[in-house]
Amino acid sequence: MRTGLGGKSLIDLELGLTNKQATTFPTHKFSTGDIVGIDEYKKDKPPKLQQTFSGVIVRVSDTKITVALSQEEDLPPEVQERCQIVKLANNVTYERMLKSLERLRLGVQNDTSSPLTRVLFGQATPLPPLPVDDMTWFDTTLNESQKEAVRFALGSQDIALIHGPPGTGKTYTLVEIIRQLAVRQNKKVLVCGPSNISVDNLVERLAHHRMKLVRVGHPARILPSVLDHSLDIITRTCDSGQIVADLRKEMDDTMNKIGKARKRADRHALYTHIRDLRKDFRTRERKVIEEVIQGAQVVISTLNGCGSRTMMKREFDVVIIDEAAQALEAECWLALQKGKRAILAGDHQQLPPTVKTPAIAAKSLTSKSNKQPKGLSLNTDLTVTLFDRLLRLHGTSIKRLLQVQYRMHERIMAFSSKELYDNQLVADASVAHRLLLDLPDVASSDRTDVPVIMLDTSDTGLGHEITDTDDEDQSKANEREVSLAVVHVEALLADGLLEDQIGIITPYAAQVSRLIRDIRPRWPAIEIGTVDGFQGREKEAILISLVRSNDDGQVGFLQEKRRLNVAMTRARRHLCVICDSETLAGNKGGQGAGHRTDGGFLKRWMTWLCDEADLRFSEELV
Numbered sequence: 001m002r003t004g005l006g007g008k009s010l011i012d013l014e015l016g017l018t019n020k021q022a023t024t025f026p027t028h029k030f031s032t033g034d035i036v037g038i039d040e041y042k043k044d045k046p047p048k049l050q051q052t053f054s055g056v057i058v059r060v061s062d063t064k065i066t067v068a069l070s071q072e073e074d075l076p077p078e079v080q081e082r083c084q085i086v087k088l089a090n091n092v093t094y095e096r097m098l099k100s101l102e103r104l105r106l107g108v109q110n111d112t113s114s115p116l117t118r119v120l121f122g123q124a125t126p127l128p129p130l131p132v133d134d135m136t137w138f139d140t141t142l143n144e145s146q147k148e149a150v151r152f153a154l155g156s157q158d159i160a161l162i163h164g165p166p167g168t169g170k171t172y173t174l175v176e177i178i179r180q181l182a183v184r185q186n187k188k189v190l191v192c193g194p195s196n197i198s199v200d201n202l203v204e205r206l207a208h209h210r211m212k213l214v215r216v217g218h219p220a221r222i223l224p225s226v227l228d229h230s231l232d233i234i235t236r237t238c239d240s241g242q243i244v245a246d247l248r249k250e251m252d253d254t255m256n257k258i259g260k261a262r263k264r265a266d267r268h269a270l271y272t273h274i275r276d277l278r279k280d281f282r283t284r285e286r287k288v289i290e291e292v293i294q295g296a297q298v299v300i301s302t303l304n305g306c307g308s309r310t311m312m313k314r315e316f317d318v319v320i321i322d323e324a325a326q327a328l329e330a331e332c333w334l335a336l337q338k339g340k341r342a343i344l345a346g347d348h349q350q351l352p353p354t355v356k357t358p359a360i361a362a363k364s365l366t367s368k369s370n371k372q373p374k375g376l377s378l379n380t381d382l383t384v385t386l387f388d389r390l391l392r393l394h395g396t397s398i399k400r401l402l403q404v405q406y407r408m409h410e411r412i413m414a415f416s417s418k419e420l421y422d423n424q425l426v427a428d429a430s431v432a433h434r435l436l437l438d439l440p441d442v443a444s445s446d447r448t449d450v451p452v453i454m455l456d457t458s459d460t461g462l463g464h465e466i467t468d469t470d471d472e473d474q475s476k477a478n479e480r481e482v483s484l485a486v487v488h489v490e491a492l493l494a495d496g497l498l499e500d501q502i503g504i505i506t507p508y509a510a511q512v513s514r515l516i517r518d519i520r521p522r523w524p525a526i527e528i529g530t531v532d533g534f535q536g537r538e539k540e541a542i543l544i545s546l547v548r549s550n551d552d553g554q555v556g557f558l559q560e561k562r563r564l565n566v567a568m569t570r571a572r573r574h575l576c577v578i579c580d581s582e583t584l585a586g587n588k589g590g591q592g593a594g595h596r597t598d599g600g601f602l603k604r605w606m607t608w609l610c611d612e613a614d615l616r617f618s619e620e621l622v
């Protein structure tokens with residue numbers, strides 16, 4: 001045991017030594033950020049249901065797992081001697097959301113809600129934005145639609161939505177908004193997002209600019225590159241943090257002495273001393289934390305982190321939520337209750353958060369309570385995000401669209417723009433005509449000089465999909481599409497592409513496993529994943545394997561147009577769609593099959609691909 005960040009006790013867990021070397025762990029599923037229970041290990045005794053000690057995993061290597069203990073007292077010697085750890089379900093998030101909703105309910109019931117809350121529930125209409133004219137831009141390279149979004153957000157009196165389709169510089173725009181608010185207008189800003197990675201991206205970008213910012217959150221879950229801006233590190237390195245650092249050292253020294261003390265009485269005295277030190281440490285640390293957060297212009301945290309003790313009772317002029325269309329509404333309220341105004345950025349045409357509770361369950365919950373004040377717009381379907389709901393409630397006047405995208409060739413972007421963004425997306429001149437062959441050391445070929453290719457398996461007239469019976473979700477796979485992917489990848493690499501410039505995505509987990517089986521051993525740096533896992537990412541060349549190929553026109557998962565939209569907008573210069581166009585266009589299984597619930601989106605994409613893509617039939621290739 002030793003003292004780590006924030007005065008937490010760190011425990012290094014290792015297996016015994018063999019030949020004086022640490023033993024490598026067998027395969028396990030513990031990873032950084034997991035919450036674990038710690039318990040004395042007794043052979044043949046299962047872990048207790050209620051764990052006395054718990055902690056968060058800070059680091060995992062082949063031979064060592066480091067856990068930051070959540071409790072203040074030390075582990076009893078018998079646990080230190082030999083212990084076992086078990087992964088614990090984390091209900092902290094759930095409890096925090098519940099508490100915040102309860103506060104919200106009381107506010108609505110007692111008519112004490114803030115003006116912002118009233119607007120967000122449709123009990124008041126948003127006030128018109130104030131004009132923002134004489135702007136001095138920090139970043140003069142912003143395009144016109146980005147500048148308009150910044151002006152709109154700065155002028156808004158309650159709510160502003162920034163709609164950022166793929167690659168349109170949503171983060172770019174948010175950085176300018178944050179700088180204007182914090183530096184020019186001297187406002188206190190809270191910046192949040194649903195995941196650690198989403199907020200750390202913002203910290204990375206903001207860190208280049210002069211402003212006092214602090215990232216709140218458990219150090220184990222913060223990107224190492226931005227740790228210097230974390231509350232834990234700032235509280236250690238700032239002037240008033242020096243005494244705290246000295247106390248920490250004394251605690252460590254005492255801990256060492258305990259290990260060496262022979263007499264029980266000595267050990268006892270040292271334990272008492274360490275307890276006093278720890279108490280002093282906590283009080284002083286709390287004071288420093290207070291100072292740091294009060295002094296910060298910008299506080300950055302995950303939405304869930306806004307429900308932590310550190311963030312309790314804090315107020316901000318403006319709350320900004322990035323990736324708001326990927327956050328649960330309940331989670332957003334943890335942040336929204338702390339601000340007078342809110343700015344939400346996101347894209348409701350990409351995938352919403354994953355929700356496993358069916359909408360009906362949520363509905364029955366709200367109708368049971370039957371206490372909804374009149375005129376209140378309630379959200380009973382957890383997949384409907386706050387972003388969606390506000391657009392439905394107040395219309396598009398509360399949002400601004402970022403129109404110029406800096407990722408895709410204009411042909412790759414075209415279908416998505418036409419179908420989902422009112423044809424308003426424009427490819428910036430720097431990317432509009434960029435092809436693979438413009439990359440260094442890439443040769444010209446009938447692949448590298450085409451932006452969109454469709455490899456169609458419908459020529460065989462057979463259904464190729466199989467259902468993975470081992471998989472509890474009955475995931476689907478398609479071996480023919482795997483073979484086509486291998487052939488295409490091989491050809492792209494022969495043209496001169498590098499492995500890490502290529503990504504392969506598919507909606508089905510069973511297909512991911514098969515692609516990994518055939519691709520990973522030969523080309524380890526090619527990224528393979530599900531569509532959902534690729535949201536927010538990009539590659540020079542993307543292959544999509546759509547899998548479904550049957551005689552009944554069943555398309556399952558693919559009827560979600562937001563999933564297809566994410567899939568088709570990941571590629572910068574080259575998109576290769578591998579599919580059975582007949583099944584997906586609904587030409588099999590009778591009239592209307594295959595596009596019953598997607599409003600024909602998939603069918604229209606297939607028609608578009610047949611007209612606009614470079615079409616190749618699978619029998620020519622494998």
Ligand SMILES: Nc1ncnc2c1ncn2[C@@H]1O[C@H](COP(=O)(O)OP(=O)(O)OP(=O)(O)O)[C@@H](O)[C@H]1O
Nearest residue numbers: 141142143164165166167168169170171172406536
């Ligand atoms: N005004 C601009 N001029 C030049 N390049 C820009 C501009 N705005 C954004 N970009 C570039 O576009 C790319 C995407 O920007 P950013 O990461 O901010 O987008 P995003 O919308 O947050 O992305 P995502 O699609 O992942 O949500 C970046 O490489 C960025 O440098």
